[in-house]
Amino acid sequence: MSSGELNERAQQLLKTLVECYIRDGQPVGSRSLARSSDLDLSPASIRNVMADLEELGLVSSPHTSAGRVPTAQGYRVFVNSLLSVQLLQSEEVQRLKRQLDVEGARPDLLDRASRLLSGVTHMAGLVTVPRPEQALLRHVEFLRLSENRVLAIFVLNDSAVQNYVIRTARTFADAELTQAANYLNAHFRGKRLDEVRRGVVEAMREVKDNVTALLQAAMDLAEETQRGAEQRDYVLAGQTNLMNFSEFSNVGTLRHLFEALAEKRDLLHLLDRCLESKGVQLFIGDESGYEVLGNCSLVTAPYAKDGKVIGVLGVIGPTRMAYERVIPIVDVTAKLLGAALNSRQ
Amino acid sequence: MSSGELNERAQQLLKTLVECYIRDGQPVGSRSLARSSDLDLSPASIRNVMADLEELGLVSSPHTSAGRVPTAQGYRVFVNSLLSVQLLQSEEVQRLKRQLDVEGARPDLLDRASRLLSGVTHMAGLVTVPRPEQALLRHVEFLRLSENRVLAIFVLNDSAVQNYVIRTARTFADAELTQAANYLNAHFRGKRLDEVRRGVVEAMREVKDNVTALLQAAMDLAEETQRGAEQRDYVLAGQTNLMNFSEFSNVGTLRHLFEALAEKRDLLHLLDRCLESKGVQLFIGDESGYEVLGNCSLVTAPYAKDGKVIGVLGVIGPTRMAYERVIPIVDVTAKLLGAALNSRQ
DNA sequence: CTTAGCACTCTCGCGCCACGAGTGCTAAGA
DNA sequence: TCTTAGCACTCGTGGCGCGAGAGTGCTAAG
Numbered sequence: 001m002s003s004g005e006l007n008e009r010a011q012q013l014l015k016t017l018v019e020c021y022i023r024d025g026q027p028v029g030s031r032s033l034a035r036s037s038d039l040d041l042s043p044a045s046i047r048n049v050m051a052d053l054e055e056l057g058l059v060s061s062p063h064t065s066a067g068r069v070p071t072a073q074g075y076r077v078f079v080n081s082l083l084s085v086q087l088l089q090s091e092e093v094q095r096l097k098r099q100l101d102v103e104g105a106r107p108d109l110l111d112r113a114s115r116l117l118s119g120v121t122h123m124a125g126l127v128t129v130p131r132p133e134q135a136l137l138r139h140v141e142f143l144r145l146s147e148n149r150v151l152a153i154f155v156l157n158d159s160a161v162q163n164y165v166i167r168t169a170r171t172f173a174d175a176e177l178t179q180a181a182n183y184l185n186a187h188f189r190g191k192r193l194d195e196v197r198r199g200v201v202e203a204m205r206e207v208k209d210n211v212t213a214l215l216q217a218a219m220d221l222a223e224e225t226q227r228g229a230e231q232r233d234y235v236l237a238g239q240t241n242l243m244n245f246s247e248f249s250n251v252g253t254l255r256h257l258f259e260a261l262a263e264k265r266d267l268l269h270l271l272d273r274c275l276e277s278k279g280v281q282l283f284i285g286d287e288s289g290y291e292v293l294g295n296c297s298l299v300t301a302p303y304a305k306d307g308k309v310i311g312v313l314g315v316i317g318p319t320r321m322a323y324e325r326v327i328p329i330v331d332v333t334a335k336l337l338g339a340a341l342n343s344r345q
Numbered sequence: 346m347s348s349g350e351l352n353e354r355a356q357q358l359l360k361t362l363v364e365c366y367i368r369d370g371q372p373v374g375s376r377s378l379a380r381s382s383d384l385d386l387s388p389a390s391i392r393n394v395m396a397d398l399e400e401l402g403l404v405s406s407p408h409t410s411a412g413r414v415p416t417a418q419g420y421r422v423f424v425n426s427l428l429s430v431q432l433l434q435s436e437e438v439q440r441l442k443r444q445l446d447v448e449g450a451r452p453d454l455l456d457r458a459s460r461l462l463s464g465v466t467h468m469a470g471l472v473t474v475p476r477p478e479q480a481l482l483r484h485v486e487f488l489r490l491s492e493n494r495v496l497a498i499f500v501l502n503d504s505a506v507q508n509y510v511i512r513t514a515r516t517f518a519d520a521e522l523t524q525a526a527n528y529l530n531a532h533f534r535g536k537r538l539d540e541v542r543r544g545v546v547e548a549m550r551e552v553k554d555n556v557t558a559l560l561q562a563a564m565d566l567a568e569e570t571q572r573g574a575e576q577r578d579y580v581l582a583g584q585t586n587l588m589n590f591s592e593f594s595n596v597g598t599l600r601h602l603f604e605a606l607a608e609k610r611d612l613l614h615l616l617d618r619c620l621e622s623k624g625v626q627l628f629i630g631d632e633s634g635y636e637v638l639g640n641c642s643l644v645t646a647p648y649a650k651d652g653k654v655i656g657v658l659g660v661i662g663p664t665r666m667a668y669e670r671v672i673p674i675v676d677v678t679a680k681l682l683g684a685a686l687n688s689r690q
Numbered sequence: 691c692t693t694a695g696c697a698c699t700c701t702c703g704c705g706c707c708a709c710g711a712g713t714g715c716t717a718a719g720a
Numbered sequence: 721t722c723t724t725a726g727c728a729c730t731c732g733t734g735g736c737g738c739g740a741g742a743g744t745g746c747t748a749a750g
Contacts, residue, residue, distance in 0.1 A: 163506040243600040255588040
């Protein structure tokens with residue numbers, strides 16, 4: 001008997017139970033369930049249904065004389081087929097948009113998105129830093145800093161600028177530096193960095209002079225930085241909100257959770273998995289596969305720029321969260337962030 | 346009767362008491378104090394001294410039948426005149442140095458310093474980002490991105506590079522951009538950004554053309570960014586270590602503390618105060634003036650580059666911390682960080 | 691198939707008590 | 721005058737028992 005085989009009544013009761021539990025945070029018993037549900041049933045009948053649901057692993061009771069609590073599976077059935085997501089009012093969307101756009105030009109857009117999520121949901125918000133576009137060389141400039149230090153400035157793609165200090169064995173004349181830059185600009189404009197590098201190595205084989213050595217050093221640094229930039233990372237906000245939930249009132253649990261949030265590795269794996277998904281995705285409780293997220297749920301949505309998904313944002317909180325509210329918020333915020341990124345290209 | 350007037354015996358006993366409390370974390374009673382101290386006194390005599398110390402506000406007892414616990418003032422007297430700081434063995438210094446230098450060139454030196462502090466002390470480490478040097482213009486470059494977007498690249502001081510996308514009303518020719526850059530480079534090299542800006546405004550009054558408008562836009566952005574960079578900030582590591590201390594086993598306390606750490610404002614004020622101090626500085630308990638730091642101590646030391654103090658680093662933990670160990674660690678780490686900054690200028 | 695009734699289980703809060711640790715005070719001793 | 725033994729007192733802690741309340745599963749009747 002899978003969730004699809006749940007009869008109308010069982011579905012209705014599971015739905016009510018989850019709603020009650022999310023609202024009150026306490027195990028819900030047969031009597032209060034009888035009152036809360038529209039069904040006109042006695043507590044005794046409800047107990048029978050509950051026994052079925054428990055056997056299916058959708059609910060469980062902390063101890064004999066407590067009510068029932070949804071399991072992760074129970075939540076899953078709930079969000080998959082019982083949840084009625086409220087669409088956001090357009091005025092709410094406007095408010096989110098305004099909060100995200102506050103002080104428009106500042107470069108901490110991701111920060112603000114993360115804070116927005118945590119502020120609105122009263123849980124922790126996270127936003128992965130966008131995947132860098134494939135780095136194409138647009139323009140190079142060399143500048144002598146001192147006798148043996150040269151500053152290399154790389155303009156990549158549209159307007160991303162990277163710069164490296166290169167230590168050189170000897171002093172280069174301005175003319176040499178200009179020549180080197182001209183060479184790169186003339187031959188490799190619009191090429192990928194690794195192609196440029198290969199080209200430089202090639203050139204070095206033919207003319208083995210100091211200038212190509214400089215170029216090689218520059219390309220080494222450029223590629224290294226590029227690789228560094230591909231390190232995934234995320235911006236976290238509102239961690240402290242999590243401390244308000246009774247689920248994390250145990251300092252030990254809290255510590256493990258915070259360590260995982262600070263460590264980032266596991267979370268990033270999880271978030272990377274969401275890059276491919278089209279819309280909102282949920283990890284409820286142990287579904288994530290990470291023990292520390294045992295009584296957490298993660299709600300994510302990918303965000304896109306120029307129609308290409310470049311990152312993920314989301315919210316993390318206790319499994320007992322108001323999914324019908326959080327899901328549309330995460331969804332809309334992802335779209336708003338994408339729009340904001342596009343508008344300031 | 347100030348601490349200077351404490352007689353030999355009282356000093357000795359206070360020292361022993363603080364040491365015992367730091368070691369065991371429990372109120373220390375007259376009997377165990379009698380055993381621990383070298384003085385050959387009966388518990389009864391010690392109780393008399395304790396009564397004096399309590400009157401002076403150096404110790405207090407949680408309740409009648411508990412031992413005594415040092416107050417913030419007590420810790421203060423302890424660190425000021427009773428503490429014997431262990432100098433670090435040179436091999437320990439080497440180990441710290443190695444850990445700080447791991448994967449040398451990466452730009453996350455502050456991060457590593459912070460993690461180093463937290464790792465070694467098992468508390469939270471923090472490192473303020475360095476105050477930017479006074480921004481002097483070294484070189485400017487303009488690059489056309491598209492019809493109405495120009496990329497301005499500013500090299501400041503030694504090798505700091507900043508870049509801004511300027512939206513322009515009309516399309517500029519390459520020659521114009523070169524001309525504009527040449528103008529700035531020729532007239533304002535080595536000048537402060539605000540001077541440059543003034544000069545540009547001046548020039549605009551005489552020749553009111555589009556190029557000076559471009560320059561003005563560039564300078565606006567440059568100054569704005571500069572102001573943004575002067576926003577103080579710090580890098581925090583090992584927050585979760587704090588959760589291991591029984592002092593913060595109450596989630597409420599913990600939350601307030603973590604909120605303060607995330608909010609940064611108050612902490613930054615406190616850290617800024619340490620910029621002027623020569624060496625290690627301590628804020629014990631309520632000395633900081635911030636209630637959330639009630640049972641925390643902050644140990645800081647300024648770090649310098651080229652002989653100029655540019656930032657502060659430190660460690661935050663419960664007042665009950667091994668000061669004699671933490672103080673030299675913070676001290677040495679500050680010096681190591683300064684050295685590391687200098688060596689990679 | 692539903693439901694009233696009932697016995698059962700388990701948690702929670704309360705009061706109680708004994709224990710241990712430590713104190714302050716007093717009075718005797720050096 | 722300083723030190724210390726002795727003693728009464730205070731207070732937090734942990735264990736125990738008890739009753740109330742909530743909720744369950746089972747059974748039997750409708």
